[in-house]
Amino acid sequence: xxxxxxxxxxxxxxxxxxxxxxxxxxxxxxxxxxxxxxxxxxxxxxxxxxxxxxxxxxxxxxxxxxxxxxxxxxxxxxxx
Numbered sequence: 001x002x003x004x005x006x007x008x009x010x011x012x013x014x015x016x017x018x019x020x021x022x023x024x025x026x027x028x029x030x031x032x033x034x035x036x037x038x039x040x041x042x043x044x045x046x047x048x049x050x051x052x053x054x055x056x057x058x059x060x061x062x063x064x065x066x067x068x069x070x071x072x073x074x075x076x077x078x079x080x
Contacts, residue, residue: 001026004071007060012068014075023072027057036061038069 004025005012011028018024023038027047034047034057041062046054061068 002075004068005064007064010057010060012061012064014072019076023069025061025068025072027061029053038065038072041065 001013001015003011003013009029013026013028015026024044025036025038027034027036029049032048033045034043034049034054035045036042036058037044038061041058043054043058049057
């Protein structure tokens with residue numbers, strides 16, 4: 001599970017077994033893990049986070065969306 005980015009208390013990462021799914025990012029803080037689709041961006045799994053915190057995380061994912069998409073395609077070998 002390679003870490004793509006750390007921002008504040010959050011760790012953003014990919015899971016190698018997810019290669020057959022659409023591009024997405026997992027976000028972890030302590031034991032909570034949310035999942036966001038990247039194209040189009042949407043919350044897929046709340047992972048125990050509060051609505052307020054999910055809004056904060058969604059803003060971070062949106063800010064880094066292109067970086068995450070690029071990383072996804074590089075990691076899973078779908079790049080140009």
